[in-house]
Amino acid sequence: MTVSGLATPYGFQSFPNYTAGRQGNSINKIVIHHMATTDYDSVPGIWNSRQASAHYGIGQDGTIRSYVDEDNTAWHAGDWPTNLTSIGIEHANATGAPNYDIAQATIDSSAKLVADIANRYGLGTVVPYKNLFPHSDFVSTACPGQLKDKLQDIADKANAINNGGQSVPTQSATTVQPTSTGLSAIDKFKAGGDRFVLQGSFINNTCELQYGIYQSRADELSAVPFAWKDNGIPTKLLDDLSDPNGRSFNDGATVRFKPQYQRGTIDKYSVNANAVGIDFLDGNGVIWFDADKFWAHY
Numbered sequence: 001m002t003v004s005g006l007a008t009p010y011g012f013q014s015f016p017n018y019t020a021g022r023q024g025n026s027i028n029k030i031v032i033h034h035m036a037t038t039d040y041d042s043v044p045g046i047w048n049s050r051q052a053s054a055h056y057g058i059g060q061d062g063t064i065r066s067y068v069d070e071d072n073t074a075w076h077a078g079d080w081p082t083n084l085t086s087i088g089i090e091h092a093n094a095t096g097a098p099n100y101d102i103a104q105a106t107i108d109s110s111a112k113l114v115a116d117i118a119n120r121y122g123l124g125t126v127v128p129y130k131n132l133f134p135h136s137d138f139v140s141t142a143c144p145g146q147l148k149d150k151l152q153d154i155a156d157k158a159n160a161i162n163n164g165g166q167s168v169p170t171q172s173a174t175t176v177q178p179t180s181t182g183l184s185a186i187d188k189f190k191a192g193g194d195r196f197v198l199q200g201s202f203i204n205n206t207c208e209l210q211y212g213i214y215q216s217r218a219d220e221l222s223a224v225p226f227a228w229k230d231n232g233i234p235t236k237l238l239d240d241l242s243d244p245n246g247r248s249f250n251d252g253a254t255v256r257f258k259p260q261y262q263r264g265t266i267d268k269y270s271v272n273a274n275a276v277g278i279d280f281l282d283g284n285g286v287i288w289f290d291a292d293k294f295w296a297h298y
């Protein structure tokens with residue numbers, strides 16, 4: 001799960017027209033669209049009946065909404081290889097046809113989001129037609145309207161943000177509740193292609209030698225009732241952020257999964273227990289986490 005810390009999930013993946021995963025591709029570009037409507041709230045509901053989607057949408061007041069997990073492929077460019085390698089951003093119009101104006105607040109927020117994406121995917125300096133494209137570069141379309149002439153403005157502002165060192169934390173490190181879909185946490189994990197991200201820190205309630213390995217009990221994440229066999233987290237998967245050497249695991253220590261264990265695939269679901277099971281391939285089998293805690297804690 002990857003969602004910009006600047007965005008609020010809205011109708012998040014509540015429509016069928018996107019594809020789980022990236023089919024092995026990495027993200028190397030951003031595609032700019034306009035909605036061709038002033039009705040910001042009509043998106044993404046329209047994608048229940050139209051075979052399209054995008055990752056983000058920006059309103060006239062500069063609010064940023066997240067519609068599709070960046071780890072998934074949105075259907076926005078009209079070109080499949082481009083969809084697989086890009087993040088699509090929609091922009092609400094300030095006026096309707098024929099001018100389809102764009103508010104300055106919308107452009108300013110677009111620059112912030114572009115800066116954040118460029119920063120997180122290592123795109124380097126944002127340059128129009130190198131890593132920032134108008135939709136019309138891929139198919140014959142009037143989209144993105146006036147934004148086609150604003151690409152340099154967006155790039156300049158984005159580069160100023162990144163060169164100023166103002167990095168934006170992603171929501172992978174904070175608590176987000178994209179509950180607008182009404183789906184259960186397990187359904188949301190499934191809709192996202194069984195992927196998980198858990199980059200945030202949590203508390204080691206206690207650490208014990210159990211079944212021959214040192215394990216952490218973390219009530220912030222564990223399914224209830226807690227059992228060392230099913231819910232203990234081997235400390236070798238974790239860094240102890242409270243200790244410069246990363247190994248003390250005192251009661252109450254702040255810990256985090258080591259980078260190589262911070263994202264992966266959910267191996268098992270238990271709907272009855274509302275739990276997700278993950279095998280970190282460390283030789284200790286599946287660890288069960290409470291689905292809601294795990295979803296909320298990425």
Ligand SMILES: [Zn+2]
Nearest residue numbers: 033034135143
């Ligand atoms: Zn478009």
